[in-house]
Amino acid sequence: MTTDTVRSASAAASPARRDLLRLFALETKYEFLKLWRLRAFSISTLVFPVMFYLIFGSSFGRFTSQGLSVAAYLMVTYAAVGVINAAVFAFGAGVAAERGQGWMMLKRVSPMPPSAYFTAKTLMAVMFSALVLLALTVTAFLLQGVHLALETWIALLGTLAAGVLPFAALGLAFGYALGPNSAPAVLNLVNLPMTFVSGLYIPITQLPPFVQHLAPFLPAYHFGQLALAAIGARPIGSVAGHLLVLAGFTAAFLVAATVAYRRDEGRTYG
Amino acid sequence: MTYPPTPTPVAELRGVRKDYGSVRALRGVDLQVRAGEVFALLGPNGAGKTTSVGLLLGLLRPTAGEVRLFGGDPRSTEAKVRVGAMLQISGVPATLRVREHLELFASYYPAPLPVARALELADLTEVAERPYGHLSGGQKQRLHFALALIGDPDLLFLDEPTTGLDVAARRAFWQQVRDFIGSGRTVVLTTHYLEEADALADRIAVIDHGTVIAEGTPAEIKERTAGRRIHAVTRLEPELVRALPGVVSVERNGAALDLLARRAEPVVQELLQRDPSLSDLEVGGAGLEDAFLALTGGSR
Structure with a gap:
């Protein structure tokens, strides 16, 4: 064979371009479908919050907390739980599983821009956030007559969607540090106590004082307070303060994720 | 009088050493893969074959020495769009269908094969709408092959592609590889089956304990190992x-x-x-x- 018939020469001569917008769209579409079809994920993210609302929302509905009816309070915080679950599991369990399978390795070898992988997971978690808020809004309206003005609802959705970021970072840190089999169990062990202590299952004001003192050390508490503030709750602490703490948590989790990633880099391929 | 330029090797390891902690995986390896050839790395488990492939694909960095792909950095996008790889992986997401996996990977490349063509080449047309989790072992392996060729690569890596397949499936796979590579495509194959290297390769390097111990055509290698x-x-x-x-x-x-x-x-x-x-x-x-x-x- 002579070199001029070799494909490498001809391929380089006509540089075709790939459609990056389509690439990101497909990555997001299939990230969403991948998890939507995984019942363990879609049920725990979408069905559980609604189920908890049916149980607790109707039992505590007539009380108030931070100036909100508990019916409205729990609608917001169960949506926050759904957002946290979606972000933590998509990034934590997802990254751990995809590393374990070798799918991640295949993507690292492919010319996929790494940002596509993370953008897709983030957008997927935002889509699940919108779905869980929609489901809870309908449930709360039908059962408890809770209704929000459209601009309030949009502000709440925006806050919830932004909340994907710190918990995606948390998930990422665990996803690179844990093995594919242990990740889901460990994340449950972290998520449940964190969301409970943060006043997302039962209003923070109803929790024992020592739990109330513990809550500010957890990112879920600050996220919950921001979401409640979005529909006009009487805030505990300032919005700026909560934002600052969440930004700090996000940065710390990203640093931890980077360290875990570096440590892992030489290992998954032996 | 002008001389034709020396063709740049498609893939190259130059004096490469790779340590994992105190374990020496490669102890000074020189390899050159020329354009258009099927090059086999033959050796027992733990010889350093997969490490060599990991270095050429940019998954690993050498402890010492130099790694080049198309004369440049294996981690560059320019190199990656020309490469396809079938690696030793245990799976891809189970809930996505065969066609969906291929459509997604096709979007990463500037001039991919049509999905229908990749399905045909890997004999997957009939199971195109089946989720990955419902495929048989052989069908999964064929999807991994289809994912390697969907980008219409100039250079194809096959890392122990037929491990775990029975004899008939192995033969069928070799035929699929031959059909795909046609002429002008370069292939790097790793295997611990002499028969496989013999069936596919133009040139074989035998690697053991992190060193290349023999290099030559299949006939030359067989002669020395008979x-x-x-x-x-x-x-x-x-x-x-x-x-x-x-x-x-x-x-x-x-x-x-x-x-x-x-x-x-x-x-x-x-x-x-x-x-x-x-x-x-x-x-x-x-x-x-x-x-x-x-x-x-x-x-x-």
Whole structure:
């Protein structure tokens, strides 16, 4: 064979371009479908919050907390739980599983821009956030007559969607540090106590004082307070303060994720 | 007078060493893969084949030495869009369908194959709408192959592609590889089956303990590895047998001796002459492990 018939020469001569917008769209579409079809994920993210609302929302509905009816309070915080679950599991369990399978390795070898992988997971978690808020809004309206003005609802959705970021970072840190089999169990062990202590299952004001003192050390508490503030709750602490703490948590989790990633880099391929 | 330029190797390891902590995976390896050839890295498990592929794909960084792909950095997008890889992976997400996996990976490349063509080449058309989790082992392996070729690569990596497949599936896979590569495509294949390297490769490098111990065409390699295994119950001492011409190695197992020889006939003749009471004589082809012994002169 002579070199001029070799494909490498001809391929380089006509540089075709790939459609990056389509690439990101497909990555997001299939990230969403991948998890939507995984019942363990879609049920725990979408069905559980609604189920908890049916149980607790109707039992505590007539009380108030931070100036909100508990019916409205729990609608917001169960949506926050759904957002946290979606972000933590998509990034934590997802990254751990995809590393374990070798799918991640295949993507690292492919010319996929790494940002596509993370953008897709983030957008997927935002889509699940919108779905869980929609489901809870309908449930709360039908059962408890809770209704929000459209601009309030949009502000709440925006806050919830932004909340994907710190918990995606948390998930990422665990996803690179844990093995594919242990990740889901460990994340449950972290998520449940964190969301409970943060006043997302039962209003923070109803929790024992020592739990109330513990809550500010957890990112879920600050996220919950921001979401409640979005529909006009009487805030505990300032919005700026909560934002600052969440930004700090996000940065710390990203640093931890980077360290875990570096440590892992030489290992998954032996 | 002008000379034609020396063609740049498609893939190259130059004096590469790779350590994992205190473990030496590669101890100074030089390899050149030329455009248009099917190059096989042949060796037993743990020899350093997968490490070599990991370096060429930019998954690993060498401890020392230089790695080049298309004359440049293997981590660059320019290199990656020209490469396809079938790696040793346990799976891809189970809930996505065959067609969906291919459509997604196709979007990463500037000039991919049509999904229908990739399905056809990997014999997956009939299961295109099936989720990955519902595929048989052989079908999964074929999807991994389809994912490697969807980008219409100039250079295709096949890292132990037929491990775990039965003989018929292995043969069918070789045919699919031949159909796809046609002419002008470059392939780097790693395998621990001499038969596989022989069936596909233009050139073979035998690697063992992190070093290339032989390089040549399949015919040359086979010539050098065409050892014979001889088994017999005999009272002869192993030391004496080892000294016979053509004997590579000797091992005593109870009353019997197992030996490896370059050719069986002269050795058997010699043995019978020295021990007429010799019994249970068996002569067989040497496996790859034996072939490595022959190549390294029994130094292990």
